[in-house]
Amino acid sequence: MRMPGQGRGILTALPSYVAAVAELPLSAQRTDGANGAVVVVPGSGDWWQGLLAARARGAVAVVIADPGELPRKALEANPWSGGIPVVVERPRLRxxxxxxxxxxxxxxxxxxxxxxxxxxxxxxxxxxxxxxxxxxxxxxxxxxxxxxxxxxxxxxxxxxxxxxxxxxxxxxxxxxxxxxxxxxxxxxxxxxxxxxxxxxxxxxxxxxxxxxxxxxxxxxxxASAHYESSARLALRRALEACASGEPVADLDELLEDISLTTALLGT
Structure with missing residues (x-):
């Protein structure tokens, strides 16, 4: 349970997100458990299973850090049913x-x-x-x-x-x-x-x-350069989604783009 005045717990070991947590001392702090926390899932490897596991462990939001590609069949085998906000860090598409x-x-x-x-x-x-x-x-x-x-x-x-x-x-x-x-x-x-x-x-x-x-x-x-790191931006958006309860379209948009990429490249 989060005490008044404490930042939201962030579960991550990725250096860019450890730095982002340090830059948001009033709203975020690192934690060792997923329950009640924002969980950062590395985008390398099977990030889809990482997303599902984070929700199962009680995460209140998930950030997918710069996801790589996954075969479409891997996504279809375990469809996403929602429940928590998912923010996707896409450094090429800030x-x-x-x-x-x-x-x-x-x-x-x-x-x-x-x-x-x-x-x-x-x-x-x-x-x-x-x-x-x-x-x-x-x-x-x-x-x-x-x-x-x-x-x-x-x-x-x-x-x-x-x-x-x-x-x-x-x-x-x-x-x-x-x-x-x-x-x-x-x-x-x-x-x-x-x-x-x-x-x-x-x-x-x-x-x-x-x-x-x-x-x-x-x-x-x-356009002027944005000096906020991509990781900090994604983490801040996840914290805002937790606070506001507003839906986040990132995952739906990512899956739409993945589906079209698969059709285009034949992968």
Missing amino acids: PDVVADAVRARGGSPARIITVECASPGAGLQAVVRDGLGWARSLTQGTLTLQACIATARGRIALLNSMSAGGSLPTTLAATETAAAAGMRDGGLLQLLALGEVRTEVIVDQPAGLMRLETSTEDGIWR
Whole structure:
């Protein structure tokens, strides 16, 4: 039971989240038990079973830290029935940067969206998934796969979304690259939303870069960098969800993006 004046218990051993707890001394404190705590589930490995186990052990919320891909059948075998808020940390798809992008467009609809993804090996799935998440966020509608062509090292796909402005085509090119010596994982992602307003998003995880640029008839606006770590943002959102009781759509959106990625890549 949490005593008045104490922060919510956070169960984690991940260094980035240990640091995030230390940065939130009034609202969070580390704990050794899952019951009544926010449990951080590492995104590597079988994070789906980690999510189910955390709920079974009495967690009041779960954070999935930068989840990797899981086969769709693993998710279907043990469907999620809800009960507690689930916040998903997706460093390539930060909700604060997405909000900046949507706000900067000022309600102006995109006419076409292009997404380019590149990553070595199995990491390509997660980059494509988050590229589709960016497209979904900017179209504010459900993407459907229309056509897909396999290339020597990737896929080229045409998708469609029904938005307030009508049918919105989205193209995606995914390329598997050779891993350079000493290169960190993470991949490259570039999105262009074209219309009366032009939005460009570049995410270069190996270089630690996320850039958002919006072009209108009044000029070019470059979003300021967000210095809050991705882990701290996710943890803070989980604490807010516990306090407010408001639903969190992160898991549903992640599963939607995973399903579309699976259909596109044939994994």
